[in-house]
Amino acid sequence: MTHHATRTLQELGYRLTPQRTLVWDQLREDGGHLTAEELCRRVQSQFPHINISTIYRTLELLVNLGLVKETHLGSGGRHFEVEEEVPHHHLVCEKCGRVEHVHGEDLNGADTALLKTRGFELHDALLFGSCSACATTA
Ligand SMILES: [Zn+2]
Numbered sequence: 415m416t417h418h419a420t421r422t423l424q425e426l427g428y429r430l431t432p433q434r435t436l437v438w439d440q441l442r443e444d445g446g447h448l449t450a451e452e453l454c455r456r457v458q459s460q461f462p463h464i465n466i467s468t469i470y471r472t473l474e475l476l477v478n479l480g481l482v483k484e485t486h487l488g489s490g491g492r493h494f495e496v497e498e499e500v501p502h503h504h505l506v507c508e509k510c511g512r513v514e515h516v517h518g519e520d521l522n523g524a525d526t527a528l529l530k531t532r533g534f535e536l537h538d539a540l541l542f543g544s545c546s547a548c549a550t551t552a
């Protein structure tokens with residue numbers, strides 16, 4: 415759980431419709447990476463009339479507030495997740511689609527090396543491979 419993820423929008427001082435609050439709640443509870451379509455289906459179980467454009471508008475607002483981050487996972491779709499305090503990178507399993515987070519220390523200084531040698535500031539690395547579960551069953 416991240417600092418944002420433990421807080422409700424009401425606590426943060428935003429007056430939103432229940433539909434919009436539910437988008438945030440779904441993202442926090444899931445704790446993973448969801449597309450707008452997945453979020454829409456979940457919210458629709460409680461508010462059947464909500465549509466995808468409301469979901470996108472809500473996500474844009476949450477992104478602007480710095481609560482939600484749009485993440486590219488290489489699949490072409492737009493995924494959204496709760497913004498974390500510490501920047502993180504993504505490991506994507508090509509076999510089962512599992513997504514894991516890694517932080518700067520797991521990169522063993524690769525991020526600072528890139529900055530030093532190329533002046534490249536690494537924000538979000540996307541690494542493809544096999545997760546531990548898939549690697550052992552292969
Ligand atoms: Zn896997």
Ligand SMILES: [Zn+2]
Pocket residue numbers: 447485495502504515
């Ligand atoms: Zn992520």
